[in-house]
Amino acid sequence: METITSIELVDLRFPTSESSDGSDAVNKDADYSAAYLRIVTDNDALYGCGFTFTIGRGNDICLEAVDALASRFIGRDVASLCDEPGEAYRELAADSQLRWLGPDKGVVHLARAAVMNAVWDLAARRAGLPLWQLICEMDPEALVDSLDLSYLSEVLTADEAVAMLREQRSWRDERIAELRECGFPCYTTSAGWLGYSDEKLERLCREAMQQGYRHIKLKVGANPDDDERRLGIARSVIGPDTSLMIDANQIWDVPEAIDRVRELAHHRLLWIEEPTSPDDVLGHRAIADGVRPEGIGVATGEHGMNRVLFKQLLQADAVDFVQIDSCRLASINEIIPVLLMARKYGKPVCPHAGGVGLCELVNHLVMIDYIAVSGQVEGRVAEFVDHLHEHFVDPCVVKDGAYTLPKAPGYSAEIKAESLDAWSWPDGTEWTRRRHGEIA
Numbered sequence: 001m002e003t004i005t006s007i008e009l010v011d012l013r014f015p016t017s018e019s020s021d022g023s024d025a026v027n028k029d030a031d032y033s034a035a036y037l038r039i040v041t042d043n044d045a046l047y048g049c050g051f052t053f054t055i056g057r058g059n060d061i062c063l064e065a066v067d068a069l070a071s072r073f074i075g076r077d078v079a080s081l082c083d084e085p086g087e088a089y090r091e092l093a094a095d096s097q098l099r100w101l102g103p104d105k106g107v108v109h110l111a112r113a114a115v116m117n118a119v120w121d122l123a124a125r126r127a128g129l130p131l132w133q134l135i136c137e138m139d140p141e142a143l144v145d146s147l148d149l150s151y152l153s154e155v156l157t158a159d160e161a162v163a164m165l166r167e168q169r170s171w172r173d174e175r176i177a178e179l180r181e182c183g184f185p186c187y188t189t190s191a192g193w194l195g196y197s198d199e200k201l202e203r204l205c206r207e208a209m210q211q212g213y214r215h216i217k218l219k220v221g222a223n224p225d226d227d228e229r230r231l232g233i234a235r236s237v238i239g240p241d242t243s244l245m246i247d248a249n250q251i252w253d254v255p256e257a258i259d260r261v262r263e264l265a266h267h268r269l270l271w272i273e274e275p276t277s278p279d280d281v282l283g284h285r286a287i288a289d290g291v292r293p294e295g296i297g298v299a300t301g302e303h304g305m306n307r308v309l310f311k312q313l314l315q316a317d318a319v320d321f322v323q324i325d326s327c328r329l330a331s332i333n334e335i336i337p338v339l340l341m342a343r344k345y346g347k348p349v350c351p352h353a354g355g356v357g358l359c360e361l362v363n364h365l366v367m368i369d370y371i372a373v374s375g376q377v378e379g380r381v382a383e384f385v386d387h388l389h390e391h392f393v394d395p396c397v398v399k400d401g402a403y404t405l406p407k408a409p410g411y412s413a414e415i416k417a418e419s420l421d422a423w424s425w426p427d428g429t430e431w432t433r434r435r436h437g438e439i440a
């Protein structure tokens with residue numbers, strides 16, 4: 001019997017704000033960070049890594065919550081944790097004193113995402129499979145038993161979820177072969193951060209086209225003249241046939257969002273992302289009503305706190321592109337229910353990624369969505385941001401504008417030991433050098 005012996009925690013931060021990477025209308029100085037944990041067992045070869053993503057300060061608060069949740073697993077049998085990930089999830093969710101801090105939202109929920117990401121990584125490593133494959137090979141009943149379907153039954157029951165997953169089974173091998181051949185399409189946000197100069201924007205758009213991307217996203221929501229000029233530059237470089245999306249990162253009120261997006265509609269936009277408060281379901285519906293006549297859809301979800309919010313967005317027909325986040329929803333247990341609901345409502349899932357490690361996790365999620373849930377690539381495109389992948393032991397591989405199938409066992413969540421040494425906050429070697437003025 002293998003036993004969990006400890007939980008290692010690392011506050012990992014990167015100084016991305018120095019180069020305006022990640023800058024948008026609301027988040028101007030993001031230092032991409034991971035509240036990172038490693039589930040350690042008495043077998044050195046078997047461990048599980050996971051994290052949630054933050055943009056700097058507060059990463060330590062997430063780690064406190066991770067510790068409060070994960071420490072209960074010390075001394076547990078690895079096999080029972082891995083064989084029953086639904087039980088582990090329910091145990092974390094049932095801690096009523098910590099639940100009070102949410103429920104199902106905020107720091108404790110981010111921490112649950114981190115811990116369950118590590119549990120799924122451990123389970124996949126133990127099975128010797130990449131996580132996408134472990135999930136796609138699970139018996140539908142067992143998979144559904146691991147899901148959190150609470151508060152969803154008027155839209156999705158367990159029986160229905162089993163039937164939906166079972167229905168897709170016969171195409172599994174065909175779809176895997178197709179993904180091996182073509183990958184899953186992605187788009188780049190790397191060109192369009194708000195803090196980049198016009199010259200840099202133009203150069204990066206050109207490079208993105210050369211790299212095979214056919215979707216490009218720009219940050220908007222600064223002053224209207226800048227948005228107009230920047231979109232003009234992007235459109236002139238990418239030509240008429242490449243899809244162009246915009247992302248306002250929650251900066252507007254509802255009427256302002258409608259006006260501003262309509263003013264930009266002549267650039268032919270596929271979607272407006274996060275036009276307003278992420279919690280405002282009816283506001284998103286009003287914005288959708290205002291911009292759909294211009295051929296523009298509403299995308300949201302990266303700050304979607306839980307499955308219930310996604311349920312309401314779908315029920316209210318307030319979203320056209322469902323943007324799940326791998327570190328904000330509480331891992332596979334909560335993400336698959338959202339994938340199933342999106343399929344039921346016929347809405348494409350276009351996951352949010354970027355930051356540190358989000359692309360590595362999303363790489364598995366898009367494969368699961370296509371192989372086991374939706375069976376569609378059409379209209380779907382996942383975010384890719386080309387930052388910080390070098391710190392991962394098993395980084396995602398993007399080829400010709402598409403995510404490729406991960407091959408290594410696990411959830412691709414492990415960060416290299418030397419990166420942890422260098423960038424752990426506040427005493428990692430790189431942060432220490434900065435503090436001592438060795439780096440300008």
Ligand SMILES: [Mg+2]
Binds near residue numbers: 274302352
């Ligand atoms: Mg966004």
